[in-house]
Amino acid sequence: MKKELSYALNYALNKGFQIHPDAFKILENVDVRKLEKIIKEIVREKTKRKLFQINQDDLETYLGIKEDATLRNEVRVISDPTDKITSGEGIKGYNALFSSRFNKLKRIISDRPESRMLKSAASIKTAKSDDDMYVCGLVTTRNTERNITKLVLEDPSGSFEGIVFDNELQKTAGTLLIDQFVMARISLGKNSGFIIKDLILPDIPDQAINKSESEVYAVFLSDLHIGSKYFMENEFLEFVSWISSPDPVARKIRFILIGGDMLDGVGIYPNQNKELVCQTIEEQLKKAEELIDKIPKNVKIIIMPGNHDPGRRALPQPAIPKKYNSSLWEKENVIMVGNPAVVSLNGVKVTMFHGQSIDDIVKTTPGLSYDKPTNVMKHLLRARHLSPIYGSQTPIAPEMEDLLVIQDVPDIFHVGHVHRAELDMYKGVLLVNSGSWQKQTPFQASVGMVPNPGIAIMVNLKTFQVFHENYNTNSDNVLQS
Ligand code: D5M
Ligand code: FE
Ligand code: ZN
Numbered sequence: 001m002k003k004e005l006s007y008a009l010n011y012a013l014n015k016g017f018q019i020h021p022d023a024f025k026i027l028e029n030v031d032v033r034k035l036e037k038i039i040k041e042i043v044r045e046k047t048k049r050k051l052f053q054i055n056q057d058d059l060e061t062y063l064g065i066k067e068d069a070t071l072r073n074e075v076r077v078i079s080d081p082t083d084k085i086t087s088g089e090g091i092k093g094y095n096a097l098f099s100s101r102f103n104k105l106k107r108i109i110s111d112r113p114e115s116r117m118l119k120s121a122a123s124i125k126t127a128k129s130d131d132d133m134y135v136c137g138l139v140t141t142r143n144t145e146r147n148i149t150k151l152v153l154e155d156p157s158g159s160f161e162g163i164v165f166d167n168e169l170q171k172t173a174g175t176l177l178i179d180q181f182v183m184a185r186i187s188l189g190k191n192s193g194f195i196i197k198d199l200i201l202p203d204i205p206d207q208a209i210n211k212s213e214s215e216v217y218a219v220f221l222s223d224l225h226i227g228s229k230y231f232m233e234n235e236f237l238e239f240v241s242w243i244s245s246p247d248p249v250a251r252k253i254r255f256i257l258i259g260g261d262m263l264d265g266v267g268i269y270p271n272q273n274k275e276l277v278c279q280t281i282e283e284q285l286k287k288a289e290e291l292i293d294k295i296p297k298n299v300k301i302i303i304m305p306g307n308h309d310p311g312r313r314a315l316p317q318p319a320i321p322k323k324y325n326s327s328l329w330e331k332e333n334v335i336m337v338g339n340p341a342v343v344s345l346n347g348v349k350v351t352m353f354h355g356q357s358i359d360d361i362v363k364t365t366p367g368l369s370y371d372k373p374t375n376v377m378k379h380l381l382r383a384r385h386l387s388p389i390y391g392s393q394t395p396i397a398p399e400m401e402d403l404l405v406i407q408d409v410p411d412i413f414h415v416g417h418v419h420r421a422e423l424d425m426y427k428g429v430l431l432v433n434s435g436s437w438q439k440q441t442p443f444q445a446s447v448g449m450v451p452n453p454g455i456a457i458m459v460n461l462k463t464f465q466v467f468h469e470n471y472n473t474n475s476d477n478v479l480q481s
Helices: 003-014 021-028 032-048 056-063 090-109 113-117 167-174 233-243 281-293 358-364 373-383 442-446
Strands: 075-079 133-145 148-155 158-164 181-188 194-200 217-221 253-259 300-304 334-336 341-345 348-353 412-415 421-426 429-434 455-460 466-470
Touching: 003 021, 003 032, 021 056, 032 056, 090 133, 090 181, 113 133, 113 181, 133 158, 133 167, 148 167, 148 181, 158 167, 158 181, 167 194, 217 429, 233 281, 253 341, 253 348, 253 412, 300 341, 358 373, 373 412, 373 421, 373 429, 421 455, 429 455
Parallel strands: 158 194, 217 253, 253 300, 300 334, 348 412, 412 429
Antiparallel strands: 075 341, 133 148, 133 181, 148 158, 181 194, 217 455, 341 348, 421 429, 455 466
């Protein structure tokens, strides 16, 4: 116990006072320089009224941090893959997945006027029109050779091959991901091939954002990696105790979102056990529970898994399974969801996705990199898909329905995974990459990955103003925006 705190407590005890444990919890978080004055004043006041206990209410009243009961904290889970996962296997499942992807995205793009002129890949082949035509499909091949780019798109009727000559359009073509949905404006070339004249992505419309009527804050976290040697436990504890402090922003926090990799997991990479302080999932979950128990109960906590958490690895991931007997599932203020998930916080729509696909996308797309994850997030919104590339490093389960299509346009898009906290905006949508609470690992150092851990991003859901608390003592460690 800090010496200022024990001095203040002894003062009250010597005057015959009892101190309620809840009051004690608040005192622990009060600025030590103010403790003596606070206790002396409360003791004087209550002695006059012949009341010899100091409780939570006394302190909250004194500090002006009495909970504002008018602040709403409604969570509605709009979409969660957990109960929809069927784990279809084999080629049948894979066909169904792609046909679901195509149909969902075609429906999304049909809001555009050009889509009325869409033709199927099969019917294009016999078309004799001199006018421009439109075709859409999933990209199966993208090849650039001798200054031309060849694209092959596939729709349920068959495949279409076209050539891009225009330099600017070739750049756009170069950013297309394999298996991504796109619509092309095409015309018949001189020697019966097709020329691609424009490439149109489903994209999102400009947004008028939904706002919360209550002035409450949501905190965006991810990649705690509890159980890892490199989890910044002390910094995280400092942040958790700040949530209970009299700070005016802290007093209005009603939601915490954890966007995956809450745990470091077990057996995720070779020799991981050498970098773990908790060797089992059960131990790691227990530690997570202890941390979560320190958060006030009026804060709703939404927990989504990432690639380090238990459950299946392939996307979409179900919520962390109940089989580890974790009491997390029983806590009234904790909501367990799968990855990806869409939740509404007092009416503000948040799409949460851990971000596994970022690894594949930065590898194959010119201009995108790990240091600007929000640019990759914009790419995903334009593609209206969270993980377009199938069969690369990011495992995707052959589900009957493609649950990774971005069906709902969110107000906030929350992603993690790359351990770089960054903020941006795209067409009215607030983009949050929530960074991490894990120091640079030897692996990350070996590939030159520089995280900026220890930053908590929070958003005022009424005004969309963004705040952050930085618990990293390294002065180079800043939030990007
Ligand atoms: O991943 C944190 C970041 O580090 C993420 O961008 C992937 C990258 N990473 C981590 N491990 C590997 C391996 N083994 N190969 C390639 N890239 C990797 P996290 O999910 O926290 O481990
Ligand atoms: Fe991570
Ligand atoms: Zn991750």
